[in-house]
Amino acid sequence: MSILVLGGAGYIGSHMVDxxxxxxxxKVVVVDNxxxxxxxxxxxxxxxxxxxxxxxxxMRKVFTENPDVDAVIHFAAYSLVAESMEKPLKYFDxxxxxxxxxxxxxxxxxxxxxxxxxxxxxxxxxDEIPIKETTPQRPINPYGESKLMMETIMKWSDQAYGIKFVxxxxxxxxxxxxxxxxxxxxxxxxxxxxxxxxxxxGVREKIMIFGDDYNTPDxxxxxxxxxxxxxxxxxxxxxxxxxxxNESAAFNLGSSTGFSNLQILEATRKVTGKEIPxxxxxxxxxxxxxxxxxxxxxxxxxxxxPEFDDIEKIIASAWAWHSSHxxxxxxx
Ligand code: UFG
Numbered sequence: 001m002s003i004l005v006l007g008g009a010g011y012i013g014s015h016m017v018d019x020x021x022x023x024x025x026x027k028v029v030v031v032d033n034x035x036x037x038x039x040x041x042x043x044x045x046x047x048x049x050x051x052x053x054x055x056x057x058x059m060r061k062v063f064t065e066n067p068d069v070d071a072v073i074h075f076a077a078y079s080l081v082a083e084s085m086e087k088p089l090k091y092f093d094x095x096x097x098x099x100x101x102x103x104x105x106x107x108x109x110x111x112x113x114x115x116x117x118x119x120x121x122x123x124x125x126x127d128e129i130p131i132k133e134t135t136p137q138r139p140i141n142p143y144g145e146s147k148l149m150m151e152t153i154m155k156w157s158d159q160a161y162g163i164k165f166v167x168x169x170x171x172x173x174x175x176x177x178x179x180x181x182x183x184x185x186x187x188x189x190x191x192x193x194x195x196x197x198x199x200x201x202g203v204r205e206k207i208m209i210f211g212d213d214y215n216t217p218d219x220x221x222x223x224x225x226x227x228x229x230x231x232x233x234x235x236x237x238x239x240x241x242x243x244x245x246n247e248s249a250a251f252n253l254g255s256s257t258g259f260s261n262l263q264i265l266e267a268t269r270k271v272t273g274k275e276i277p278x279x280x281x282x283x284x285x286x287x288x289x290x291x292x293x294x295x296x297x298x299x300x301x302x303x304x305x306p307e308f309d310d311i312e313k314i315i316a317s318a319w320a321w322h323s324s325h326x327x328x329x330x331x332x
Contacts, residue, residue, distance in 0.1 A: 007076030011038025015228035016190035088142035118167035130294035176321035183321025185328030211283035224254035227308035254293025
């Protein structure tokens with residue numbers, strides 16, 4: 001039995017592959033079209049195929065050449081909320097239609113397990129905090145909608161073809177492999193922590209904090225941060241949960257603790273010892289006040305126990321990557 005990782009050259013996917021290989025998984029197959037992923041992020045011990053998961057002939061070749069693949073972990077999606085508002089069809093095509101193409105080929109090859117990245121963005125403005133898996137999902141942007149549609153498509157594919165699935169709804173992913181060898185490199189970068197760290201490095205002049213009049217203790221948005229190695233562990237637990245014959249189920253993945261944008265800024269100043277100039281700016285459209293996960297279900301059902309349970313540990317790991325790679329993978 002081996003695992004196929006789609007998007008294994010991306011930020012979270014590369015941490016997944018690293019973790020699988022470190023845990024002694026004999027063979028890990030990686031597919032990535034390198035549109036947002038990086039060749040240098042592909043683990044040297046992985047079997048790498050460059051191509052697009054929506055290219056069914058290409059995927060048939062991957063499954064034919066790796067008949068021992070019984071489970072797919074799928075990270076290969078676009079994930080920028082603002083871009084999705086401007087280019088919704090790009091998201092429905094790549095994320096949602098891509099999933100249909102993938103499931104058709106999985107069904108042809110009788111591959112029955114898939115674990116995939118869903119998102120807190122499927123909840124939109126949540127009805128309750130902390131957010132549970134049963135909290136109504138009402139996305140407020142095409143990115144979240146594209147992922148919710150992927151969940152729905154899988155629900156019916158499970159019923160019709162018996163393809164079992166686990167959508168893992170991540171909250172805010174941050175941090176990197178602590179040795180600084182792999183990390184987050186988006187072009188353009190839009191996420192809070194990498195931007196703050198780029199200011200710490202001197203690559204940017206200042207961080208703009210988007211809004212301080214939210215309904216939160218200090219007026220800035222509150223988010224729940226989770227490390228990619230902890231996500232990776234949850235994916236492996238989810239694969240084993242499916243392999244053990246359990247029913248499809250969704251899980252939230254977060255730390256269950258919220259940090260405001262100003263708290264992240266302060267913690268980063270402390271970890272890096274840098275001043276990090278900041279300026280207040282207008283709200284960014286579409287930001288919910290607070291997003292905090294209840295990840296009780298993942299802890300109870302999957303036995304998930306996040307290792308990076310301290311925000312300073314997460315920030316220090318991201319700093320190890322950014323300070324040693326001021327221009328990321330430097331391949332664009
Ligand atoms: N922020 C700033 N300044 C910046 C960048 C971000 O103040 O330069 C703020 C944002 O306004 C927000 C917080 O930092 O309040 C976090 O923003 P990110 O862009 O880092 O993350 P998001 O919470 O917007 O997005 C994350 C994931 C998405 C997912 C979303 C769910 O990255 O994929 O959570 O709502 F869809």
